[in-house]
Amino acid sequence: MREIYKTLKHTEKYMSIQYDYITEFLPEDIFFITSQELLDRYPNLTPKEREYQIVREKGAVFLMQIGDKLSSGEPHDGRAPDYDDWSLNGDIIVYYPVLDIAFELSSMGIRVDAESLKQQLGKSGCQERAELDFQKAVLQDELPLTIGGGIGQSRICMLFLRKAHIGEVQCSIWPKETLQVADTCGIQLL
Numbered sequence: 001m002r003e004i005y006k007t008l009k010h011t012e013k014y015m016s017i018q019y020d021y022i023t024e025f026l027p028e029d030i031f032f033i034t035s036q037e038l039l040d041r042y043p044n045l046t047p048k049e050r051e052y053q054i055v056r057e058k059g060a061v062f063l064m065q066i067g068d069k070l071s072s073g074e075p076h077d078g079r080a081p082d083y084d085d086w087s088l089n090g091d092i093i094v095y096y097p098v099l100d101i102a103f104e105l106s107s108m109g110i111r112v113d114a115e116s117l118k119q120q121l122g123k124s125g126c127q128e129r130a131e132l133d134f135q136k137a138v139l140q141d142e143l144p145l146t147i148g149g150g151i152g153q154s155r156i157c158m159l160f161l162r163k164a165h166i167g168e169v170q171c172s173i174w175p176k177e178t179l180q181v182a183d184t185c186g187i188q189l190l
Contacts, residue, residue: 001062004106004151005030005092008159015160022162025097027059034065035076047076051102055095064090068123081120082135084109084148088116092151098162105156108149114139165189 067079089109
């Protein structure tokens, strides 16, 4: 994860050299925190408000252990019970001054094994999924354990090019209202 962040930081530096409108804002290092530690730090805020506060303070955060219930009785954010192990996952989130938001760039983690899958299906009330082919194979240790995650390609492009709308870096069909607002703001959508 540290290598991924270092690559993001180096790419930002390169972009700032190549394009005079881009200034660096990512910090040198990324800050690590669990979702429970984040709740403990900002107990009176919603999960999204907590993410915003921590990235405003630190600039870049790896938020870990997302999906399980916290001391508040609620999870920080929804996560599928049959994908990542909730104790071994995390998101890269940065402060994005273009939009003044906490901007998630990546979600990654260690995939469930038989034990974590069984626990998470039980906690989420989705035990019926244990009969599905993939989940059954995991529960019977028939599949290799994996690490996974994705970096949002369009989000990375938005970050490095300092764009305000995802439609500036990816083609799509946009509703008329979106096109009108973008035009009013001087944003050219693809």
